[in-house]
Amino acid sequence: MLDLTQGQFVKHTVMHPFEGFEDLRWKKAGSMKYAIIIVCLLFIESLAYSRMYGFQYYTSYDKIFNIVPYIFQSFGLFLLYVVCNWAMCTLFDGEGSMKNIFIVTAYSLIPYIAGKLIGTVLSHFLIRDEYIFIQCFEVIGTAWTVVLFISAMKAVHQFSFGKTLALILLTLVAMVLVVFLLVLLLTLFQQVIIFVFTIYTELSYRLRV
Amino acid sequence: MKSLKKLIAAAGACVMLASTLAANVTAMESYDPYSYDRWGDAVASQVGYTAESFVDGQSIKGLTEYVSSMDGYEASKADWKDKMGLKEPADLYLAEDTGLLFKENSEANPNYYMFIADKGNDRIIVTDLDFNMVKYFDKFTYNGEELTLKKPEGVFVDQYTGYIYVCDTENSRVLKTDIDGNVDYIFEKPTSEVYSQDLTYNPRKVAVDKAGNVYVVVKSVTKGAVMYDFNGEFLGFYGANRVEATAEIIMNAFWNTIATEEQRARSTKTTPIGFSNFDIDDDGFIYTVTESTEVKTDTVKKLNPRGTNILSSITANEVTFGDISPAYYSIYTKESTLTDIDIGPNGELNILDFAHGRIFQYDKMANLMFVLGGTGEQLGTFRSIAAIESHDNMLYVLDSRKNSITIFRRTAFGEIVTEATNLYNAGYYEESEEPWRNVIKYDGNYRRAYIGIGNALLNKEDYKEAMKYFKISISRARYNKAYEGYRDQILQKYFTPAIIIILVIVVAWKVIKKLNQKGIITFPWQRRRGA
Incomplete structure (x- = not known):
């Protein structure tokens, strides 16, 4: 039973929100290759959603273009979540490995990406009065992803529902903490660099005199 | 190598030429003209x-002669020198006269006069538009009494009655006078309870509406303009500004609701800016x-x-x-x-x-x-x-x-923009297209010209072109409207053929499938499998 290829497993998990991830775990399936493709799609989606949306709905400030924010929004945020979730689950005795978390999180993002991409394409054909259709796709995609996401976390760590929610919340807190520490680190390093540079300038002036 | 050098030289010459051309456009002005684009960024214009x-005062014809013939004139004294020109003038009013001010003008043949409130010299100078002095006010008569001005900051002419209103700022009054300097009425600090008597009355600007109501902007009043009716009766305040809801003001409002009467009296009052x-x-x-x-x-x-x-x-x-x-x-x-x-x-x-x-x-x-x-x-x-x-x-x-x-x-550019704007604002979108196109020839950064052309095209149902112009001018709502029309046109044109083609394909598919089931025709892949 359930002798699916890796590609069929992707479809199976997305179409079966409640047992798909359990099956995935049971069969020790899930491929890193597909997961990475999905994260790349997430990046493309975030780019398309903010730069290629229908002109009648949204116009981006096109005098400058900086790709770094989009990289952070997609790859950065995703990796941050995976790392923090893994860190948190070790405290909670979760069963998922870093690789498993990576795979199931990526799989669960498929409806969200699809909804947003369909919305972006539709926005070129619909007028403002018909925005409800676009919204429909985007909302359904997002809601589906939320369901998949919770189910994925529950399956990969073998948690109860309440514990899963607690884990997700704590992961979010951990993410905020990590970002805070990163900013702090960056600022401190900046200070150090300025300090070193000041000493260098001071010395170079004195040597010249 | 030689050709590269030539290329560089040519490019350099081009850049220099371009910069001189660009400079020539604005060489007339002593500043860089600009305008704002859709994003609120300044762009050259x-x-x-x-x-x-x-x-200046010296070029007002007749002023020097008038001043030098006044009583007690001494050329060497500083204040008489000041009187030869303007000194800290504070207000300007351009009045159209249809015969109410000067007898030689009439409804059919109006003339225009410039009233200058020359604050530093305590006088009002009236000139025509060629700056020939026609009137000089430094004294007024009121019931046989002589009044002088002290730092007047505002002047206004009521075009319906021909009365001149002068803000005699430091004397705390507004004079209503005719063109011969006979004061008809003096507006003073209202005695009403509504007007707090601690406040000084220093009128800065005055205006009169059709009904004869007089509005006076007073420096110390923040509740709006002081308003009088045509009899000079104080009516109240007019058109106060709102207080901007900053965080501090919301905070104060919160504390005031829980404060006692005594505390409230001591707290700072929030007043709008007049x-x-x-x-x-x-x-x-x-x-x-x-x-x-x-x-x-x-x-x-x-x-x-x-x-x-x-x-x-x-x-x-x-x-x-x-x-x-x-x-x-x-x-x-x-x-x-x-x-x-x-x-x-x-x-x-x-x-x-x-x-x-x-x-x-x-x-x-x-x-x-x-x-x-x-x-x-x-x-x-x-x-x-x-x-x-x-x-x-x-x-x-x-x-x-x-x-x-x-x-x-x-300028010529200004004329075209004004013409286009007037036509556009009056709703003549199609008529405004031509002038807007001329505007673009002068200034490709002029965003409203693209909107104007787009709207003209939209009215003509040329949706595709309209979309182009709305896209250039980055105006989404109008683009949406043009796109709606464009899509309808496309659908009307291609809907029937598209449906027919789809129907034909579906029917053909069904027929072929049926024939296939009966074995009359076989598909290539079926044949290969059989073989």
């Missing part, structure tokens, strides 16, 4: 008005400007007779008057300080920015048309911009530190 000449100047248009609407760098609400208002602001219902979006972003210098920032407003003949709003010495001209829908002027000493720039009046295609701008009036004349 053309001037709508060019500074033509400069009138407006600094106003003008009245031909329909009787009063436009006010507020001279404040901190407050962004209500800097420009259009008031209906009830005193409510109706400007927001005219304009599509919230408009920032003056410069959109402040000018940042190394030690301070300079925000626009709106000091005077004038309503032009086509309903344009001419607004003065004291901080940057600039004139902003908006059309009657509050779309920015031109930005003129700057700070400096050259013609067309200002040191202390004080008042503006407009007539036909001219702007008269008073500078109270240069003691002069700068005269601007509309």
Whole structure:
């Protein structure tokens, strides 16, 4: 039973929100290759959603273009979540490995990406009065992803529902903490660099005199 | 190698040529004209008005002769020297006379007069538009008594009755006088309880509406203009500004609700900032400007007779008057300080920015048309911009530190923009297309020209072209409308053929499948499998 290829497993998990991830775990399936493709799609989606949306709905400030924010929004945020979730689950005795978390999180993002991409394409054909259709796709995609996401976390760590929610919340807190520490680190390093540079300038002036 | 050098030389020559060409366009002006694009970024633009000449006291014809023939004139004394020219002039009023002021004018043959409130010399000078002095007021008679002015800051002429209103600021009164200097009525500090008697009464500007109500801007009053009826009876305050809801004010409001009566009395009162100047248009609407760098609400208002602001219902979006972003210098920032407003003949709003010495001209829908002027000493720039009046295609701008009036004349570019704007605002979209296309020839950055052309094309149902222009001008809502029309056209054109083709394909598929099932035809892949 359930002798699916890796590609069929992707479809199976997305179409079966409640047992798909359990099956995935049971069969020790899930491929890193597909997961990475999905994260790349997430990046493309975030780019398309903010730069290629229908002109009648949204116009981006096109005098400058900086790709770094989009990289952070997609790859950065995703990796941050995976790392923090893994860190948190070790405290909670979760069963998922870093690789498993990576795979199931990526799989669960498929409806969200699809909804947003369909919305972006539709926005070129619909007028403002018909925005409800676009919204429909985007909302359904997002809601589906939320369901998949919770189910994925529950399956990969073998948690109860309440514990899963607690884990997700704590992961979010951990993410905020990590970002805070990163900013702090960056600022401190900046200070150090300025300090070193000041000493260098001071010395170079004195040597010249 | 040689060809590369040639190429570099050619490129260099091109750049130099281009820069001289670019410089030539603005060589006439002593400042860089600009405008704002869709994002609120300043972009280079053309001037709508060019500074033509400069009138100081000495160039007012007849003033020198008049002053030197006055009693007690001594050429060597400083205050008589001052009287030869203007000294800190504070206000300008351009009146159309149809015979109420001077007998030689009539309804059919009106004439225009410039009233200059020469604050530093305590007088009002009246000239015609060629700056020939026609009247000189430093004394008035009231019931046989002689009145003199002290630092008058405002002057207004009621075009319906021909009475002149003068703000005699330091004497705390407003004089209503005829052209011969006979004072008819003196407006003084109201004795009503509504007017707090601790407040001083220093009228700065005055205006009169059609019904004869008199509005006076008083420096110390923040509740709006002091309003009198035509008998001089105090009616109340008119058109107060709102208090901007900053965090501090919301905090104070919160504490006041839980504070005791005693505490409340001791706390600071929040008062709005009083407006600094106003003008009245031909329909009787009063436009006010507020001279404040901190407050962004209500800097420009259009008031209906009830005193409510109706400007927001005219304009599509919230408009920032003056410069959109402040000018940042190394030690301070300079925000626009709106000091005077004038309503032009086509309903344009001419607004003065004291901080940057600039004139902003908006059309009657509050779309920015031109930005003129700057700070400096050259013609067309200002040191202390004080008042503006407009007539036909001219702007008269008073500078109270240069003691002069700068005269601007509309340029060819300005004429086309004005023509296009007037047609457009009157709803003649298709007629405005031609002038808008000419505007683009002058200034490709002029965003409203693209909107104008787009709307003209939209009216002509040329949706595809309209979409192009709306895309250039980045106006989404209009693009949406054009796209809706375009899509309908496409659907109307291709809907029937598309449906027919789809039906044909579906039917053909069904038939082929049926034939296949009966074994009459076989598909290539089926044949291969069989073989």
